[in-house]
Amino acid sequence: xxxxxxxxxxxxxxxxxxxxxxxxxxxxxxxxxxxxxxxxxxxxxxxxxxxxxxxxxxxxxxxxxxxxxxxxxxxxxxxxxxxxxxxxxxxxxxxxxxxxxxxxxxxxxxxxxxxxxxxxxxxxxxxxxxxxxxxxxxxxxxxxxxxxxxxxxxxxxxxxxxxxxxxxxxxxxxxxxxxxxxxxxxxxxxxxxxxxxxxxxxxxxxxxxxxxxxxxxxxxxxxxxxx
Numbered sequence: 001x002x003x004x005x006x007x008x009x010x011x012x013x014x015x016x017x018x019x020x021x022x023x024x025x026x027x028x029x030x031x032x033x034x035x036x037x038x039x040x041x042x043x044x045x046x047x048x049x050x051x052x053x054x055x056x057x058x059x060x061x062x063x064x065x066x067x068x069x070x071x072x073x074x075x076x077x078x079x080x081x082x083x084x085x086x087x088x089x090x091x092x093x094x095x096x097x098x099x100x101x102x103x104x105x106x107x108x109x110x111x112x113x114x115x116x117x118x119x120x121x122x123x124x125x126x127x128x129x130x131x132x133x134x135x136x137x138x139x140x141x142x143x144x145x146x147x148x149x150x151x152x153x154x155x156x157x158x159x160x161x162x163x164x165x166x167x168x169x170x171x172x173x174x175x176x177x178x179x180x181x182x183x184x185x186x187x188x189x190x191x192x193x194x195x196x197x198x199x200x201x202x203x204x205x206x207x208x209x210x211x212x213x214x215x216x217x218x219x220x221x222x223x224x225x226x227x
Contacts, residue, residue, distance in 0.1 A: 023157055033153035039146060040106040055205045057191045062113065065179035069109045072175060073102045086158045101160040104151045104168030111147040112176035115140060
C-alpha cells in the first residue's frame, strides 16, 4: 500500500552531482574531456586508498593540504560570487559560483606539490644517474599535461571561464608551495614523535621521512621477507 502511494505521488529525484559531468551530445572531444575533468576525483580516491593501505604521515599531510585547498576554494567562491559562464547550460552543479575553478585549483595544487616533492624531497636519491633524472622529467611532463588538460576541459565544457581557471591554478600553485614548505619545515620534524604516539602505533601509522628512497626500501624489505 505504501509503495502504491509513493508511485502515485513520486518525489522529485536529484542525482549526486559529484561526478556528474555534462558534455554536448555527439561531441567526441567533449566526451573525452569530460572524463579528463574527473581526474581530480580520481586523485582524491587514490589518496584515500594510499592512506588506508600505507598509513604514512607524509601522505596524510599531503591529503590534508588537498582538503585545505578545497576549503579555501569554497571560501573564495562564496566571497567573490562570480557566476559561471552560460548560466543554465548545466543542470547539476554544487554551486552557481565559478571563481575560482575548484578542479583547476585542486589539480594544480597536486601537480606543484608533486613537482616539489620530486625535485626537493627526493633529491637524496639522485646520484647523478641518467635514469633517475629521466623518469622524474618524464613524470613531470605527464603531470603538467594532465593539469593543462583538466584546466582546458573546464573551459571547453562551459563550466568556467578562462579567468576562473587561471585564478584557480594560481591559487592552487600558491597553496601547494606554502603547504609543501610548511610540511617540510614544521610537520616533518614532528613526524617521529607523532608516529610514536600510542594511537599511531595502534593504527600502524608510520613515518618514512628519513628513508631517502622509499620505493627501493619497500622493494628490498618485501623481497627479503618473502624469501
